[in-house]
Amino acid sequence: MKKKITLIGAGQIGGTLAHLIAIKKLGDIVLFDVAEGIAKGKALDIAQSSPIDNFDVNLSGTNNYEDTKNSDAIIITAGVPRKPGMTRDDLLGINLKIIKQVSEGIKSTSPNAFVICITNPLDVIVMALQRYSKFPKNKVVGMAGILDSSRFKYFLSKELKVPIGDVETLVLGGHGDTMVPMLNHTKIRGEPIENFIKSGKITKDNIEKIVDRTRKGGAEIVKYLEKGSAYYAPAASGVQMLESYLKDLKKELPCAAFLENEYGAKDIYAGVPVIIGKNGVEKVVQINLSENEKNQFDKSINAVKELFDAAKKIDPELE
Numbered sequence: 001m002k003k004k005i006t007l008i009g010a011g012q013i014g015g016t017l018a019h020l021i022a023i024k025k026l027g028d029i030v031l032f033d034v035a036e037g038i039a040k041g042k043a044l045d046i047a048q049s050s051p052i053d054n055f056d057v058n059l060s061g062t063n064n065y066e067d068t069k070n071s072d073a074i075i076i077t078a079g080v081p082r083k084p085g086m087t088r089d090d091l092l093g094i095n096l097k098i099i100k101q102v103s104e105g106i107k108s109t110s111p112n113a114f115v116i117c118i119t120n121p122l123d124v125i126v127m128a129l130q131r132y133s134k135f136p137k138n139k140v141v142g143m144a145g146i147l148d149s150s151r152f153k154y155f156l157s158k159e160l161k162v163p164i165g166d167v168e169t170l171v172l173g174g175h176g177d178t179m180v181p182m183l184n185h186t187k188i189r190g191e192p193i194e195n196f197i198k199s200g201k202i203t204k205d206n207i208e209k210i211v212d213r214t215r216k217g218g219a220e221i222v223k224y225l226e227k228g229s230a231y232y233a234p235a236a237s238g239v240q241m242l243e244s245y246l247k248d249l250k251k252e253l254p255c256a257a258f259l260e261n262e263y264g265a266k267d268i269y270a271g272v273p274v275i276i277g278k279n280g281v282e283k284v285v286q287i288n289l290s291e292n293e294k295n296q297f298d299k300s301i302n303a304v305k306e307l308f309d310a311a312k313k314i315d316p317e318l319e
């Protein structure tokens with residue numbers, strides 16, 4: 001039985017998601033957008049490429065939630081992206097209203113869906129989504145850590161002139177300036193990065209520069225694009241999560257997941273390694289953090305908590 005995948009938001013990321021999902025033949029795709037023409041136009045355009053890339057999936061566009069009902073999976077990008085000079089947090093007010101509307105739309109039509117949220121400010125928006133929709137916490141997850149980790153891997157591979165497949169690392173915590181690239185969990189061909197510092201292949205200063213560039217990875221692209229933000233790497237990241245769910249791959253992936261005392265945090269969403277399989281977020285994986293990593297992680301959690309407090313001031317329903 002073909003899976004039904006609904007993409008709420010048919011903008012830059014939504015359209016790229018649809019194209020990647022179609023080419024990977026993961027299931028039938030419904031593109032939903034308040035701008036119905038964008039959803040319909042992109043669905044038709046991608047469908048017309050099916051004879052070329054030989055994918056036999058149905059694509060449709062709509063602005064009616066009835067057309068999205070009984071979805072197996074939903075990926076949400078509905079919202080506004082940053083403009084140059086804006087922080088992810090600046091999007092809170094407008095995107096909180098949008099995610100409330102989306103939650104109303106999906107909760108009665110696809111109560112059993114696995115929901116991947118991409119809309120920024122990610123950690124707070126995914127938490128608001130879970131509260132508004134009342135979906136089980138293991139069925140609502142945020143995409144950010146895979147993107148941040150991918151950026152970190154890419155920068156390290158370029159600096160060390162090694163194939164990207166040789167770099168193993170991850171970025172945890174909130175999807176913002178306080179995100180935590182985990183240096184103690186960074187290996188090149190299985191060798192701790194410490195050894196590359198000792199052998200002079202990379203300096204601590206260069207690593208710090210790469211960490212900073214990773215934290216500001218989104219803003220760097222916003223500056224180039226001027227209108228809009230990154231969408232190819234975010235879409236590829238969301239598809240990796242979707243595929244692990246639909247095919248029950250049980251991949252360990254850094255995602256914004258609900259914490260219930262793991263890493264000393266509770267009743268909050270933040271970026272941690274999780275196992276994604278047919279039951280959604282099946283497990284939060286606890287890795288050992290150095291004192292420095294734990295301090296940075298706690299700082300990142302506090303930043304998410306502060307922003308969620310701001311969200312609760314905007315909408316007391318989130319209490």
Ligand code: TXD
Pocket residue numbers: 008009010011012013014032033034035038077078079080081082091095098101102117118119120121122143144147175218228229230231234
């Ligand atoms: O790592 C991450 N999580 C981030 C997330 C990486 C990059 C971008 N990040 C955020 O994703 C970004 O800051 C935005 O909040 C979202 C979507 O970014 P995108 O670049 O796709 O934005 P677009 O191109 O503006 O698309 C958003 C679409 C647009 O077509 C609107 O018409 C639609 O959302 N939209 C809605 N759809 C449904 N329902 C409502 N209410 C609605 N409002 C707007």
